[in-house]
Amino acid sequence: MPKTTAPAPDLQVSIAGVTFATPIWTASGTAGTGEEIEQWCDPEKLGAMVTKSVSLKPRSGHPYPRTVETAGGMLNCIGLQNKGIEAFITDELPRLQRMPTRAVINIVGESIEEYVQLARRLNDVDGVDCLELNLSCPNVARGIDQGSDPMWVSQCVHDVRSATRLPLFVKTTPNTNDIVSLARAAADNGADAISAINTLVGMAINHNTFKPRLSNITGGLSGPAIKPVALAAVYKIARAVKIPVIGIGGIMTGTDAAEFLIAGASAVQVGTALFRNPTAPIQIAGELALYLRAKGIPRVSDLVGRLAV
């Protein structure tokens, strides 16, 4: 093999004043809270560990079946099963603090008040590098996805912003006719970055039994099937807001990640790919480095927003 003299491309990125070793992170709900992942991914080579959504109180989640494979993707209705913020802080945070990677803690509430309480609680403890708000929790009482209402998003982000000093990422739902308005609402109220996208509402039916394949009837679609939708969302959001965008949706390879960066993302998260391959983020980062080298691009940040139109 010929020796290459070009230095390895620089994968480091900086968002909201926080540096990340690589722009390839795990996505919330697809990597647990670190205990499993640290057996498969060298934390030093992982840009960040974004944890499973944590709520104020423990949540049991929905009954089985919670997932189903679909063409090019999967549906899930896990139902946010998590042990609640207090147990999270005692059981999980110490390990995350020890792991040599960034800890992005994803929180979910049923009301603005709950988001504020969660943010306050995490403001007081060590080991949290950034907060990510999962705004895709359907409000049980009102029966609608409050995260698709720009007014609600404005208020929620505003109130959380006043409650915490932590860098604040806002994860938007694609289940709206105007994801750009949601991103603007978050940016205008002090968000440090927009994470896009969460899963798309979908459904699968067993035509033999006439039954839905998920216990909760509908679920969230993820995986390669949603990548085009996610790319378009990232592209539109990146043009509309001044803060960084974190791209999510169907990323399986280094070139998938590159496409999100070209569309305007400053970093990406890898979700469903982790199920197929527990070392996916490390492999994808390696492939991205090879891609950059082949293109003669020395720094990954030079790729961001390079769409040729």
Next chain:
Amino acid sequence: MNHSRPAALLWTRQVARDAFHQRFAEPYIARHARAGQFVHLLPGTRHLFRRALSVYATDAKAGTFDVLHQVLGEGTRCLSQLKKGQTVDALGPLGNQFPVPDSGRRAVLVGGGLGMAPLRLFALELNQKLPKRSPRKNALERTPILLLGARTGSLAIAPFELSGIGIRASWASDDGSRGFHGTVVALLADQIADGRILPEQSVVYGCGPEPMMAALANLCAQHQLPCWVSLERSMPCGYGVCMGCVIRSKTGTGYETFRRVCRDGPVFDSAQIVF
């Protein structure tokens, strides 16, 4: 760091209609897998997810592991059609193991259909733990009892290599064409009733379809017989991160209402499970 590994197919044997016994070369899994654990195989690039299969046999020296599977859908069909030398990407071994019986208790292994696979490996492990030259009576007491069930005699797959070490299976078939006429759980009830199996000196290990596991749990509860069951769930990840593969726990509340079959199991104390 752990990672997935390519496992090369050595051979495939058809053992019944739609059922295949396959041997793969992969030294890490061969060395580390214990009875009850599973491998998570990626049969082809068309599949997003891996397919979970119990480890049926291992040979640490030769560096091989075996699986026994039924063609159910596309994933298992792809596996069965692999050519010698082709590889599948394998993750494993994953999950927990069958716990060894407390002293003074004899293992009763109850398998339905392909559920026999992990029990066969467990029988072998238990047999290897038996003292080589202990008094005959003692050794006999501790030789595992194997009860196997099939829908019909022609689908009964004999676990390979076990008869060679003196472990023989008693059979039950739903249509009476082989052995006991009835389910394998009914066979266990029968053997308890006639005193061949003593609940206070036994511990049951079950693997098979879920309705059978539920019936087994029920029977064992009636006789205060400890019972471990190996369960199946659709497993997107297999290593504990997705929370997809859950089973309802009898004792857990809140977050612990649902346990992960891939990581908290697949082997559970049947008294802890809501079927």
